[in-house]
Amino acid sequence: MKEYVIGIDIGGTFTKSGFVDRNGNCYAESVTPTDTFDNVDDYLDNLIQVLKVSEKQLEGPYKILGVGIGAPNGNFHNGTVENATNLKWRGIIPLAEMVNKHYDLPVKLTNDANAAALGEMVYGGASEMNDFIMITLGTGLGSGLVVGGELVYGHDGFAGELGHVNVVENGRKCGCGNHGCLETYVSAPGIKRTVFELLALDSRGSELSGYSFDQLDSEMIYNAAKKDDPVALKAFDITGKILGRKLADSIAHTSPEAIFLFGGLAKSGDYIFNPTKKYMEESVMGTFRNKVKILPSRLTDRNAAVMGASALIWKELEK
């Protein structure tokens, strides 16, 4: 009998879901709105209804083993979503418990970067690794730490927030309220902000001077770099320097076998990997030098978050 786990990835705008088998194949995918519902009960009613309809696409005899959820500010220990700034629902939402009323199955929940780390372990490039770090580079910088084969949740369930370590004293304003957080420099908006700083210093010879702040995105910076645009190249170098140095700190914490980069910026290939690696090796303690691989994630982009969410359950079942 075929076995599936329901994977649910809750984003600020959309919620993606699917039925994922042990090999990471995703079936009966669906997308439902998140932010059109002011009330979490209405949101969940709609989501469950869509899941029940989608499930009818599954063929042959099958069994559903559980529900894994990736959600902003997801607390693994309590199955709650807590004060997520990019969701409309305030306070502490007991989401796992609420889903449990519809599915009498194990329901597990964590944040999306932790889910991606589990996805890398269950389906991706970390299947043989016990110690690694996952870095997701999107509108922010997310991270998931795996130590001794287990995801690090920490005392309060929120461990692995590397996007919010400080890199510049009194630096760029961050969405979290602090200044100078890593993700204000290393993320899609982060490299854009760096481009604007560089244009202010010297815009000569750069095609990026033709875009407004609202127009520019990280793909344009990547395309400019491929044409040897000096500002774009410099922006990648600075981004890799800041990331590489912070990864050196992370290595001193958990001594991983590898660090995976996932998401939009990671797709810039050598433009981001080379400086990251270079400055990481320069900065890291000798004990760890030339030991830690920096690798592109092997999760497929389209379903990574849904796969990661479902990995929460597959990982539990393997214990």
Next chain:
Amino acid sequence: MKEYVIGIDIGGTFTKSGFVDRNGNCYAESVTPTDTFDNVDDYLDNLIQVLKVSEKQLEGPYKILGVGIGAPNGNFHNGTVENATNLKWRGIIPLAEMVNKHYDLPVKLTNDANAAALGEMVYGGASEMNDFIMITLGTGLGSGLVVGGELVYGHDGFAGELGHVNVVENGRKCGCGNHGCLETYVSAPGIKRTVFELLALDSRGSELSGYSFDQLDSEMIYNAAKKDDPVALKAFDITGKILGRKLADSIAHTSPEAIFLFGGLAKSGDYIFNPTKKYMEESVMGTFRNKVKILPSRLTDRNAAVMGASALIWKELEK
């Protein structure tokens, strides 16, 4: 029948050892030289001989359950001491295997700060904690990370080297070969270096201006601080700022319940704890603010390293 674990703490100059019971009581302690032996075989022959003689002091029927060793650059995974800069023996020493020839018992080995973290968990203030960080402040800054009730060893067995995260680009020269490592600022020699920087800026009204670099030690700085010496007070504030900010980074990694400070500098009490706490809370991501305790270690100073080493075995036996 009384049960003991042999705890061995290998320092650059001396090796301390003792027979430790499950409550952390240390019996038949001994101190043997480390650096008088150019050859590790001779060193070990002497150490074993002393242990065998010391063992005769134990009274009544007893059983020895294992040998725990704390050593510089100790690799837990392999039981080796690897290229330790403050030991005379070069290369990779299979110390656990060598000890095993004399004691047909479990032999475990790690570095001294990891051992101290285990000691805090087995005998000290972390007995009820699953997630905490141990910081040892001595001639360097050592650290041990505990995640989910387990010490973090990492892929290569050397995790938890927080003394060697960078805090100042091109900063102070560190014994590890890099510049600007945390321990060049936060340690007994670190605060002394800070005092000398401050004296260079403004030495007025400070009794510390009367000491040479070779004379000054961290206890003199503490004593001056108690008399409101402006340079001493400022030095503690700077030390706590640098430590507190880096602890904020560590919290974002593993979200501990508490951070313990151990060793000479930690005995300066409020002078070091207050600024550390203040700057840590200022710098840490909101999610973690006012959640993480900074506590003095509850290991007794005299035997802490030997206790920690023996905790390696007690911890394994409890599995």
